Amino acid sequence: MKKRTGLTIVYLLLITGSIAMIFPFVWMVSTSLKTAIDVYSLSIIPENPTFANYIAIFQGSPFLKWFINSLIIAVITTLSVAFFDTLVGYIIAKFHFIGKTIIFITILSTLMVPTEMLIIPWYLMSSELGWTDSYWGLLFPGLMTGFGVFLMRQFMESIPNDILDAARVDGMGEFKIFLKVAIPQVWPAISALCIFSFLSNWNAFLWPLIVSHSEEVFTLPVGLSFLASGEFNTKWELIMAGSTITALPLILVFFLLQRYIIKGIVLTGMK
Template sequence: MNKRAKSIIVYTLLILGSILMIFPFIWMVSTSLKTPLEVYSLSIIPDNPTFENYRRIFQDTLFGKWFINSLIIAVLTTISVAFFDTLVGYIIAKFQFIGKTIIFIAILSTLMVPTEMLIIPWYLMSSEFGWTDNYWGLLFPGLMTGFGVFLMKQFMQSIPDDLLDAARVDGLGEFKIFWKIAIPQVWPAISALCIFTFLSNWNAFLWPLIVLESPEIFTLPVGLSYFASGEFESRWELIMAGATITALPLILVFFFLQKHIIKGITLTGMK
């Protein structure tokens, strides 16, 4: 088999795989534009496309509030992880102190514990401090991550010590060295960490489902589940409209930041 034939086979398989991957999304968008009478038809293109379903989910439900809740949680958690994980990674990588290895091993050990095993301790802690059914209860488990600390520690080790020592000789304090010297050196890794953190928190379902009770504070995944199991459980055109809006920010993030996502995956694999 010559090289041209191999290329044709490879590209054909890739195209078929891509179609299989995007078909559910195309069907979701198509269904969201259909009328109730068209929902169960097999046509992908609606006969009478309508945006009435999108208007209804905002008018008849708390979907707009759920969207804002998810955005607030994802953004605040991303900012916290980017700052604190980078700072802890820098300290572990560039400072010598008693117990550093033990602390780092303890942080790494959190990566080996499944999230499901942490749900009960998190909930008991939330109940004890009155954090259930509010933003703080949603935020606190993800304000720092073991993966982020590990990732940033690995990248901080690549910064030459001589560069930091030169900054100290010039009179910069330790925090300014971290902020003005270290962070610019590892910005690609921070960007990748921010993207992964935002996507993870935007899609979070299990913990918000357990800690939240009031529909007004639901995040989008929980709200969409509540929406699908309530009065609209048989209205697939409305459910698909909600799912489309939920997926839209993720699509935009990937569309505009795909180079950073790919680079982050590559850098993470290298480290």
């Protein structure tokens, strides 16, 4: 009886937490289907649902261009992080060379620096190289991450050296060992890293806002901030419509790769 009561309390807490997490998303979708007059009503179900807001953001702004820009930035940075962070993590974990510990500590120290403190050096670097208001300017801060190197180094440590030595005895080169032997062993960790990287770069706002000056290179978060700001009021129905479309790729990525996230968490716990 006590066990059943405890489970009931746990389920009630989980249901309450789920409702609290889902409700803002439901409200966002609901508001995106409301007219400008009904946007401040407290009803969740729109009285006069309309898709006019979705049509308006595509017709009245380069929303599709912003969507493509965000997709390009998120995909390229995710692929770069997945490859280079995994490669650096593998080298630090499985090779012995002078200064390895110092290099690793230096990489870890970057995690303690707030992003806001890096904005000025990033912008000065972009200005010197002529990368402002360009894809390169948006891309380069996210091409490698200290967190990714740390994560992959920890997982690479779990690969038995005997497996790598056996591959060397069979005549495989070091880079081929990395691709054919090491990566399959840590694929759940790579998948989790890809998801974190994609979400981070898809939702990035501060740096794209600073480095981009024209609508042609705006990403979705930056574009949305300019899209619905009127002179006297904020067009919440347009913001919510754009935000709903923005959330769709994130939901798709989660549903496609959620089993890798769970597997990565399980393996981390086993370690």
